[in-house]
Amino acid sequence: MKEKAEKNKLLIGIILVLCIVILGGVIYFMKQKDQNPDSAFKPDLDSNAAAMEQGDGEDEPDGIRIPGYPSITIDADTTDVKMNLMNPEGNPCYFTFEIILSDTNETIYTSKMVEPGKAITNVTLKHGLEAGEYPAVIRITTASLEDGSAMNGANVETTLVVQQQ
Structure with missing residues (x-):
C-alpha cells in the first residue's frame, strides 16, 4: 500500500x-x-492624400478641427474632380470622408483614412453630375491615431456647384 x-x-x-x-x-x-x-492598429490610408501647405503658425486649439465647405465647384458630367478634403495638422485622429447628396441620400464618394496635415485633392465620384446645384453633406468620420477607436465626427453641409466645362 x-x-x-x-x-x-x-x-x-x-x-x-x-x-x-x-x-x-x-x-x-x-x-x-x-x-x-x-x-496593432494599422490604418487603411488613402493613397490620394498628400501633404498640405501649413498655415502661418497659428495656435492649435484643443480637440478635433473640422474644416468648413460652404460650396464646392466641380465640372459637369465627369467623375474625376478636384476639391480639397483636408484633415488639419494637429488633429488627434484620421478622417474618412463621404460625400452624400442630400436630396437622394446617395453616397457618391467615400475615401479611405486621411492623416492629419494631409488632404485629398483628386476625387473620383461614383458618377458624373449634370450642371446645377446639389445640396450635399460631407460626412467626416474620425478614428484615433493610437488605436483606431471612433472619435467625434461631423456632418458638414455644402452645395456642389456643377458647371459645364
Missing part, C-alpha cells in the same frame, strides 16, 4: 508541474500577442 501511495503522490506532483508549465505558457503567449506589432 505504501508503494501505491508514493506512486499517487508522484503522479499528482507531475500533473501539478505540467499544469503550472501550461498555465505559464498560456500567459507568456497572451502577453506576446498584446505586444506583437502585427496585432
Whole structure:
C-alpha cells in the first residue's frame, strides 16, 4: 500500500508541474500577442492624400478641427474632380470622408483614412453630375491615431456647384 501511495503522490506532483508549465505558457503567449506589432492598429490610408501647405503658425486649439465647405465647384458630367478634403495638422485622429447628396441620400464618394496635415485633392465620384446645384453633406468620420477607436465626427453641409466645362 505504501508503494501505491508514493506512486499517487508522484503522479499528482507531475500533473501539478505540467499544469503550472501550461498555465505559464498560456500567459507568456497572451502577453506576446498584446505586444506583437502585427496585432496593432494599422490604418487603411488613402493613397490620394498628400501633404498640405501649413498655415502661418497659428495656435492649435484643443480637440478635433473640422474644416468648413460652404460650396464646392466641380465640372459637369465627369467623375474625376478636384476639391480639397483636408484633415488639419494637429488633429488627434484620421478622417474618412463621404460625400452624400442630400436630396437622394446617395453616397457618391467615400475615401479611405486621411492623416492629419494631409488632404485629398483628386476625387473620383461614383458618377458624373449634370450642371446645377446639389445640396450635399460631407460626412467626416474620425478614428484615433493610437488605436483606431471612433472619435467625434461631423456632418458638414455644402452645395456642389456643377458647371459645364
